[in-house]
Amino acid sequence: MLYPTLHKSPSFLLSKGTLVKLTKFSPKKKTTVIMDSKLRRRKMSTKGNADDKLDDASGEDSIDEESDREKETEATQPKSKSFDWKRFVVRFISTWAMIFSFIGIIYLGHTCTAILIGVLQVFAFREIACLGAKPRIDIKLPNFYLLHWLILIGCLFYLYGQWLLTALAEEDSMQSIAPFIRFLLRSHTFVCFCLLCIGVVMFVIALKPGFYRYQFKQLAWCLVTAFAIIALSSLTLWNLSDGMIWFLLPGFLIITNDIFAYMVGATIGQTRLIELSPNKTWEGAVGGGICTIIMSAFLARSFIQHEFFFCPKHGLSWDIPHCRPDPVFVPVDYTLPPHIANVLVHLNLESWQTWKLAPIQIHAVFFAMFASIIAPFGGFFASGFKRAFKIKDFGDSIPGHGGITDRMDCQILMSAFVYYYRKAFVHPHSRSVDQILQEILILNGDDQKKVFDYLASLLSS
Structure with a gap:
């Protein structure tokens, strides 16, 4: 032409x-x-070959990078539009519905809360797994989507199998359950390996010429999703088992930081914090962090007033746990260093030299620092992820709020930090009763009797 x-x-x-x-x-x-x-x-x-044609058809190799940058730049610019009252009403109603539902679930106890965590994990996994799928291609691969659910089931069984085994053993319920379920729990590691082998065989059988690249991409996508969503968020369950406070306090600190960062940023915010979130400002981040640190000590103090929050609960019963408070929840007197105490004496503030604090209040300050400085980057990571896929929300599970993942992005990172922090600083170098029970349960009957006789002799003496 x-x-x-x-x-x-x-x-x-x-x-x-x-x-x-x-x-x-x-x-x-x-x-x-x-x-x-x-x-x-x-x-x-x-x-090109069939796989390259498939990728071109799906638009993976024909993306205009300059156009993407223009769209992202436009997305970061504030748009003037009238207030959406309908969206506000929907968001307002769903927010209060979530608040009252959460309070009701917490009131029902640890077991109901653990079930809630599992349900949220399944929804979050589904949201992320669906992002990587391409319906036009999936139609040509019947039943390949079952791979997603096999990975999910295997991951959940691997992570929760030992926890369930310990819970049943603590309630002396192992003999009352079905023999097949008892076999699955006692052979937990072997069953997990069998699930892995079944998954490999099913995946290889499902491979179809012309779709190899897409299928392997889906496998990698699901494995990474299982680690990022299921594995990390499962640490929340272990925090919950050691006491409701280890579950509620980190979550409340994230919410507190979001609220105060928004209030301070909306009032005096001028300097943009990061390009991924144009509405976040340095002023809001600093102000929100300071307010969160102050609130952390008061929140921790309020939780240790009731044994429902600090008593561990490892069984599956619906009973309210009762226990003697761990030393970390008992207030003790802390005296300030001499050079600081001398300054207070000159200021006629001698009463401030000694503070009565529970160790959990000091730990809560470090939780608040993480919630203010590091945890928001979980939200920024999610924002970048959504921009890469040109979506506003991960899903529509919650009207007006998006998906479950949109609400849990910072919480997942926070719960992982609390779990490893507790292992390092709260109860370092100590083996839990759960770990000891798990090892006793895998012994044969004669060895278990020896352990029982030895403990009986110690108690009698």
Whole structure:
């Protein structure tokens, strides 16, 4: 096709991302059209293999990077629009519905809360797994989606199997359950390996020519999702088992930081914190962090007033736990260093030299620092992830709020920090009763009797 000389400039944009360069028109010569590398690649891609054709059809290799940058820049610019009252009402109602539902579940106890955690994990996994799927391709791969659920079931059984085994053993319920379930729990590690083998066999059988790359991408996607969502969030359950406070306090600190950061940022915020979240400001982050640290000590103090919050609960019963408070929840007197105490004496503040605090209040300050400084990056990570896929929310499970993952992004990172912090600083170098019970349960009957006789002799003496 010949292009006449329409502009004095030797080149012009024929279409978005396609640069066409024209030579000077001559009746004796045909016009030479030079295409840019993107258009050339697009034409050459038709000669690729089946997998390359599939990727081109799905739009993976034909994304215009400059257009993406323009869209992201436009997305970060504030848009002036009228207030959406309908969306506000829906969000307001769903927010209070979540609050009252959460309070009701907490009131029902540890077991109901553990069930809630499992349900949220399944919904979050489903939201992320669906993002990586392509319906046009999945139609040509019947039953391949079952791989997602097999990975989910295997991951849940691996992470929760030992916890369930310990819970049943603590209630002396192992002999009352069905023999098949008892076998699954006692052979937990072997069953997990069998599930892995079944998954590998099913995946290989499901491989279909022309879709290899897509299928392996889906496998990697699901494995990474299982680690990021299921494995990390399962630490929340272990925190809950050691006391409701280890579950509620971190979550409340995240909420507190969000509220105060928004209030301070909306009032005096001027400096943008990060490009991924244009509404977040340095002023809001600093102000929210200070308020969260102050509130952390008061929140921790309020939780240790009731044994329902600090008593561990490892069984599956619905009973309210009772226990003697761990030393970490008992207030003790702390005296300030001498050089600080001398300053207080000169200021006639001698009463401030000694503070009565529970160790959990000091730990709560470090939790608040993490919730203010590091945990928000879980939200920023989620924001970048959504921008990469050009979506606003991960799902629509919660009206007005998006998906479960949209509400849990910071909480997952926070719960993981609390779990490892407790192992390192709250109860370091100590083996829990759960771990000892698990080892006793895998012994045969004679060895278990020896352990029982030895403990009986110790108690009698």
